[in-house]
Amino acid sequence: GCGGGDDDSDTGTGTGTDASAGASDYSSLSGELKASGASFPDAYYQEVITELKAAAPNLTVTYNAVGSGQGKKDFGANLNDFAGTDSTVKDTDGPAAGSYLYVPTVAAPITVSYNLSGVDKLQLSPDTLAKIFQTDIKNWNDPAIAADNPGVTLPDKSITVAHRSDGSGTTNNFTKFLVAAAPDTWKLKSGDTVDWPASTQGAEKNSGVAQLIKSADGGIGYVDYSDAKASGLSFAAIKNKDGQFVPASLEGATAALNGATVKDDLTYDPLNAAGPTTYAITAPTYILVRTTYTDAAKKDLVKGFVTYILTEGQSLAPEVDFAPLPEELKAKALAQLDKIQ
Amino acid sequence: MTTQTQTGPDPKTALSSRGGGPRADRSFQVLTLAAGLLVLAVLALILITTTREAWPAFDEMGLRFITENRWDPPSEIYGGLAFIYGTAIVSLIALIFAVPVSLGIALFLTELAPRRLRAPAVTVIDLLAAVPSVVFGLWGVLVVAPKLVPIYNGIHDLLGGIPVIGRVFGEPVGSGRNFMTAGLILAIMITPIITSIAREVFDTVPRGDKDAALALGATRWEMITGAVFPHSFGGLVGAVILGLGRAMGETIAIALIIGSSTQITANVFASGNAMPAVIVSQIGESTGTFTAALIGLGVVLFVMTVIINTVAQAIVRRAEIRMRGAAS
Amino acid sequence: MTTTAEPVTRPPAGAPDLSRRALSLRRRLTNRIFLGLFVVAVFVAVVPLGLVVWSVLSRGGGVISWEFLTADIPNSFRRPGGGVGPAIIGTLLITGMAALMAIPLGVLGAIYLNEYGKQRPLARLIRMMADIMTGVPSIVMGLFIYSTWVLLFETRSGFAGALALACLMLPVIIRSTEEMLRLVPDELRQASLALGARKWRTTVTVVLPAAISGITSGILLAIARAAGETAPIVFVVGITASTNWSLFDGENTALPAQIFRNASQVFEPAQERAWGSALTLIVIVLVFTIIARIIANRFAIKER
Amino acid sequence: MTTPNPKVETVTASDRPSVSINAPSTGWGAVGVDTPQAAGAPVMDLRDVSVFYGNYEAVRGTSMPIRQNQITAMIGPSGCGKSTILRSLNRMNDLVPGARVAGKVTYHGQDLYAKDVDPIQVRRRIGMVFQKPNPFPKSIFDNVAYGLRINGIKGNLHDQVEEALTGAALWDEVKDKLKQSGLSLSGGQQQRLCIARTIAVRPDVILMDEPCSALDPIATGKIEDLMHELTKSYTIVIVTHNMQQAARVSHYTAFFTAEVDEKQVRHGRLVEFSETGKLFTNPSDKRTEDYITGRFG
């Protein structure tokens, strides 16, 4: 990895040397790996693949961002060597219970981006957020928004809500957050696709939502951190569990990861996590690896690639606006790899 | 047979089939038939596999799958009425714009254009067909949709107040991604298809029919309505149906432009969604019954196409009986 | 009018008025307006085409370079450089294979409909089903191939994409080819049969060459449509960053998929690749159109 | 078989007008101008008319009159330009790209090809019936009403349709099925329907291009009877391949043939224009004689 240069990457490298004892020389990896799944971490995985090419020229990895659901279906149908997913596996998803292991890789904040001329600092509490996205609040100068933003003059402008039109892990995590943080207000439940009110607007992919927000004065929507930054959108500070308004940032996301409880299978929920500097809407993402690979060579390739992600690769995360895993979780993830047969 | 006549040059009298001649003919016919049957086989296979995969959703939703207007995957409620409506309205808009334009171009090319102009015009139309739909989608969402918003606003201001019409031209959505934009882009996409078939159809109108009308003192336009249209009716319906098929099945471009709201509204300036677009954009992150429901939308679309085609063919047949008369 | 020796230069009294004024204003205007509308229709169709082509040219033109056309696809969306070489190869291979399957089958099917089936119930059924098949959305076709071919052989491949595209092309080719065969005058068939040709030879050596120009047009429309299909490619072909010359072994990619993938990124390099790919795709389709037309013209009915 | 003119020989003159015209290349433009309404007065006049298709001169320097309430036949071998000349009489040639008419065609003294002449008005007054019966794919009634409707001719539509169908000797056969398609009729009936369609707009002159060549003898007989009837109100020009028909029905006959010029290009030529009886009994040109005696054609 070429230096991210901040304190995160320092510690990251430390763990890396420790855990990569078995597979530190990536140049010995040779062969092909096919993967498909979530589009949320796609930018990060592609960056990793690009970097790894230098270290392991004989290894070809493809990651096809077809969506978590399709990735899981592919996994169950043996179409890929590992899958990317933003959500946990349910019975009907395809992979048989016990045939897979979760490996957390990175996390990222989901921003609430907006386009409101004259307002460059916006604070929103989960309840207000839920009301906005449910179109209970239709205007920017609504008292509820004003209450969150003392001292800010809000224009009398109608709100245009933008959401994902395609099934999306981002939608899933955003709505999960609302379920968790505004349980009494939020009625639309959570999922990759929810029943958005008719007057809201959908767009394809995060970039589509970003574009939609930019094109409509008075627009608001949820966009992953990396796309929001690249699009030059302004995003709101969200009130976290501790009552603090924290803007989306990688530090806030890492703080959220620290505040989340990790289950035995290494799944965890950083949404609405506790902690004063926590950014409340932080989404995890996982790689599904098989418990058993019939092809031993394939097993080594998968292990090698995922190890790279969890070690050197972690330092790439901030470069593409993803948050690296905290040390503790990283260690657990690396240990998870040893369960592969 | 040949007993009494050793007459003419001898080999000429052997008339029975020799070698594998007739068998070659037979084989060729069977080959072509097989190719034809392949269409039926593929279609049947598509219907069977998709219906099978969609079954969990049909099973759970029953008729509500097509009568309910609520698409709520978290609650496991899949009512696709809004998407059926969206598909219908967008296709309708596309046809309203594409059919007159296509017929106009086809008539221009067959009845008006100087011979020199025809070839280049046909090439240009073909070029239009060569632009991939994803490019139309991109162009539609990035370039066209925002530019149309002021026009929509203008139309709304103009007609919005009129009782019934006003509801059709309601408040436009700010992004310009709506039924109308989707319909317009679709119209551009199906215009080359309808044009190229309509041109062939008009070309087959007998010269004599056109001459007869003109010889009665008809103007060119009167000749077209009197002689060309009655003759072309069946073929034109076919052309329109082919264009409609394309419009109803278009996915990527619509997914980008229609605005993706689940709603049934008379307002053509409002966002909506259409079946193929819903499938393509939601299938990736779907699992279980949700996937089944999405595939179910494909089955519904398929059934709709069958119905439309059947109705169109019946219309054509009736028109033909009326025009050709019972005698022939 | 000019001959001076003419005894009668003016219409005699009572002679009918043949001048334009005699045509009622309403008829004249209606005629004018509608004929004018035809011309307007041409412009209405040409203008969006011009705009699209201009968009693609202006945004994609600067991107195209030898490197862009040949280099491997970069994984990273943010970094400039790289190209879409594998997608170009993939498009050519997949669309070519699809055409290879769909054209003979489609033409044979059309021959059945026009030369054998005619108005028989089976032929009418096939005709109608072909019409219906043209309306099957490409994503449903992709799902179909996914749930049959891909799941059966446990691999995404270029060939799976070719199958999906072939299924999309087949009905279009059948119907357009049938229309063209219908235009071949019966006299040609009869002349051949009267020479003692069998029907299949008549069809192959006389009827098809006579209709080849129109058939080619229809096939090109089908290929153009197939080459631009995105959904089935993403779904059943998979993805690759480096050229895969095999249609059966390993995943592949194609230009429309790259357009779709890159266009949904906010990063400038990705968007440039999207527009560059769009331009490349249009040019490829266009080149094929031109080549096919030239070939068709060589076989077509030669007028005097 | 009923024939309109009770002639047995193909070549005897009987009830023909006696206006005698010998040389086709001299003008008769002035003949009868002073008695414009009299049968036999020239309604139309061709003066040195040549028709070009692009650069190809299909017919060369044709001069002949078309006389009022008379039937003028054009005969000659195939390709000699009969149809071409016929179509120049109501500007149907305008519709052929590249076609051009030189010389002068006058109608009631007006130059048909003058700048301000509207071909639509010309065609409305100079109707045309074609070789293949070509009713529109509409009902019988609508076929006849078509011309009335587009020309905005006033009056009771039904009456006018009935009148035209009666005039075309078809009314009795179709009066009970006016709503049926025109295409459901037999060939002969279809051709009479086309005639009815033409006379419904009350033209002055009716041009017929081999109107019977697709019909059987009985239908042909009916059409010939009808033509005879129609001369009461109309002037008729008929192109026919069938010399017997020309002899039977026409008052005047123009014989065309095709000649090859020094550059080996074929051009149609009017060889002889005469009163029909004369042309068939006593042709003044050797080529006419050869043709009518069957030596060629």
Next chain:
Amino acid sequence: MTTPNPKVETVTASDRPSVSINAPSTGWGAVGVDTPQAAGAPVMDLRDVSVFYGNYEAVRGTSMPIRQNQITAMIGPSGCGKSTILRSLNRMNDLVPGARVAGKVTYHGQDLYAKDVDPIQVRRRIGMVFQKPNPFPKSIFDNVAYGLRINGIKGNLHDQVEEALTGAALWDEVKDKLKQSGLSLSGGQQQRLCIARTIAVRPDVILMDEPCSALDPIATGKIEDLMHELTKSYTIVIVTHNMQQAARVSHYTAFFTAEVDEKQVRHGRLVEFSETGKLFTNPSDKRTEDYITGRFG
């Protein structure tokens, strides 16, 4: 104009074979069987042939012989079934859905419609030339070579093509442009190309359905000369609308007409079959006389 037979009158018999046949409805199948190679022996024989299109009986009970190395003409008004009978001679009617032939057509004594007879073999031996010249959209050479190729006829292809084109009196005109499209020729040349195409496969009998009706007199003359030439090697059956042509070129003539039966349905009927000279000078049937004297048709 050159004409094959130097006759001036349309109706005189000159170099015709003197075999006299009066009644068309009696059989002549046996005539000439004992002199099989002699010109005039029947190559084909129709016995009570009726042709149906679906339920419609287009032609009723036709009996006549086709004699070797002779030209047999079929004349009669339009729609009387001439083409229908002609097409029954080489089973082209097989191609019309619903068409059915009753009675017996024999060819060298074999029933053409017997079960084991292959229509392909029939058509290869009994060739056909159509009304509209219909060359294939291929080069001149390929047009002629087509039949040779599909029939797998051995020998030097180029020589055979040259021979056929020479036989069709076209070689000199096209020998420098064999690669050009057959459609680039003039109408008359196209028709001769079609004849060359037919004789290239060395048929026994050539059927011609109004082969000159789309041609000009010069081209017609050439084709007529050619037919005369061809009788040296071939037997010819020609349908023509043009009585003069029948009189000029044929040895035997069959006159058909259409009659209406008690149910008002029209059926084609063979009225008279005779040696051509006799039929035109001394027809035995009143209807024939009416037709050839131009009283109808």
